[in-house]
Structure formats: structure tokens, C-alpha cells
Amino acid sequence: MKKIRIFINGFGRIGRSAARIILENPELELVGINDLCSFEQMAYLLKYDSQYLSLPYEVKLQNGLLSINHQTVKLFSHHNAADIDIEALDIDMVLECTGVFLTVEANRAWIKNGAKRVIVSTPPSDAMPTYMFGVNHHEYQQEPIISNSSCSANAIVPIFKIIDKCFGIRSAMMSMYHSYTFYQNLLDNKHYSTEIRRTRSATQNIIPLASTAAKATEYFFPHLKGQFHAVSIRVPIPATTLYDLSINLKSSATKEEVNRQLVSQAASVYAGILDVTDTPKESSDYIKSPYSATINLPFTLISKDNLLRISAWQDNEYGYAKRLVDLANAIGQH
Numbered sequence: 001m002k003k004i005r006i007f008i009n010g011f012g013r014i015g016r017s018a019a020r021i022i023l024e025n026p027e028l029e030l031v032g033i034n035d036l037c038s039f040e041q042m043a044y045l046l047k048y049d050s051q052y053l054s055l056p057y058e059v060k061l062q063n064g065l066l067s068i069n070h071q072t073v074k075l076f077s078h079h080n081a082a083d084i085d086i087e088a089l090d091i092d093m094v095l096e097c098t099g100v101f102l103t104v105e106a107n108r109a110w111i112k113n114g115a116k117r118v119i120v121s122t123p124p125s126d127a128m129p130t131y132m133f134g135v136n137h138h139e140y141q142q143e144p145i146i147s148n149s150s151c152s153a154n155a156i157v158p159i160f161k162i163i164d165k166c167f168g169i170r171s172a173m174m175s176m177y178h179s180y181t182f183y184q185n186l187l188d189n190k191h192y193s194t195e196i197r198r199t200r201s202a203t204q205n206i207i208p209l210a211s212t213a214a215k216a217t218e219y220f221f222p223h224l225k226g227q228f229h230a231v232s233i234r235v236p237i238p239a240t241t242l243y244d245l246s247i248n249l250k251s252s253a254t255k256e257e258v259n260r261q262l263v264s265q266a267a268s269v270y271a272g273i274l275d276v277t278d279t280p281k282e283s284s285d286y287i288k289s290p291y292s293a294t295i296n297l298p299f300t301l302i303s304k305d306n307l308l309r310i311s312a313w314q315d316n317e318y319g320y321a322k323r324l325v326d327l328a329n330a331i332g333q334h
Contacts, residue, residue, distance in 0.1 A: 010098030017321035168250025
């Protein structure tokens, strides 16, 4: 079988996590990377990672080519896709991981340059079709440019799908205790965001920020438009997210009934996507977890007025990158 040939644009936390996952899959081949940092930094940051440790392959850089475990990857450093000569690379899939190009039009240059498909690793700002592996990827309509939504939506949507199907959802509030990201300051300093809280040190503060997770989640629940609300509470750790979901149910249920459905569907419909646990583990225990979310069963609670609380963990970088690569593999077979 011909390997799916993948190009990564944007070699940050998601791009590098995706590269590591691609290198472990014999059905996939990483053929090119574009980023504005130096080639030396691309090689170094792929080989060494403070969270995921050293890549267990030899990494060599020579003449703009990255050799990884006898696999050759062409490196580029361009602002615009239109300036990148990728035709000779015979690219099946571009993973757009910069977080900058959020519309179909902004990504059309990849298709014009010869790539067959593009997956954007963030919610779009236009009507770009959005697919999530394990949720609706089987409905893929051969669109050349699609989104894989956000890390938070990938964690939340499968859980909400189960609850809405089994008990019905009226509305929901989502609090995400999210590790800090590179777009925050290490120390108090000026910041170019309109959210003034981003000027404060991510390593010294708990910082509540606005979140796009509610809108990203609504995409998959059009009948609940306007009924989801979310806040991202940035905490001073470098990896993983804890989701605290408060859901107003349509029908009555018990904690045992809810957990029974979560356990059953995590092992069947969402096998490999969701996991469950009753072990008292903490954030660092979920670093490099391949699941979109691991549901913390003892923390499931329900009140007399059908207000349900569900708690779940996610490695918001590696777990999301795993779904991104899963989606690329799935639609690349078409």
C-alpha cells in the first residue's frame, strides 16, 4: 500500500507532536516541513522535548534535508504557501498547524501548488467544513480543505454526544483548567492580544481567558446553538488540561446510569478516542496520553434538578495531534 505523504506547515507544539506520531506510523510518510525558525532549531526541537523527552531516532540535518531514522524530510522557511515549491514532493496531505490561516481561501495555495488535501488544526473563521475523527469523519465529502476543530472540542464533543444521545442536553457550561501556551508571557510584560490578562506571567498566575470551545462545540450540536458557554482557565503547568463540564439534562439520571453509559460507549463507539478511569491520577500522569479525553468517573456528580458534572483529562497537545493524524490517515485512504 502506498504511504500517505504528509507535509506540516507550522512546527510548533502541535506540528512537532504530529511529526512524532507520523514517524511511528508505517502507513504515513513525513515528506516536508515549513516554519519560520531556522532549520537547526527545527531539527533540535524535534529531537529534544521537555515534555515528551528525546525522539528515539537519529536526527541529522544536511543541505536543507532532515534525516530521521533513514527517512528524508525537506525543510522550508517561507511566510506564504504560494512561495513554497512542493509539487515535486507529491503531497497527499498538508497539516496546517500555524494557527494563522483559518479560512478556505487562505489555504487554497496549497491545493494550487499540488497538495491534494489540507487539514487545519484549529477552528476556522469561515464556513470551512469541520471533521473530528471518531465523531463525524465517516461523513467526509471529499472537500480539499477542512478543519479538525480545537483540542478542547475534540475532548468535549464525544462526551457531549454520549450524554445528548442518552439523556438529552438543555445547556452546558465548560471550565477548562488549561496548561499555559506559548502565546502567554513567561513574565509580566506587554502583549499584543486584546485580552489584557495575557500581559501577566503564565508561570505565576491562574489566568482566566475567553475560549472558542463553546462555538467549536456548537458546530456538532446545531440544535443547541447558543446553549454552550466556556472559559479557559490557564494554570501554571506546561502540559495537560482538566475539563469540568456542567450539563443541564433534559431527563433525570443517576450517577451510576451516566457512568455506565460513559464506560460502555468509551469501550465501543469511542474506542481509542475516550478512556475512563477510577484511579486517582493527576495532570502529569496524562502527559502523552493518546486519548481525546480520559473521564474521571469518581468525579461524576448529579443534582436533584438534573445538573450533571463530568470531569475529564486531556494532553491538549499530544492527544489532539493524535486525532489530527488519525483524521489525515482516515481521509487519505479515500
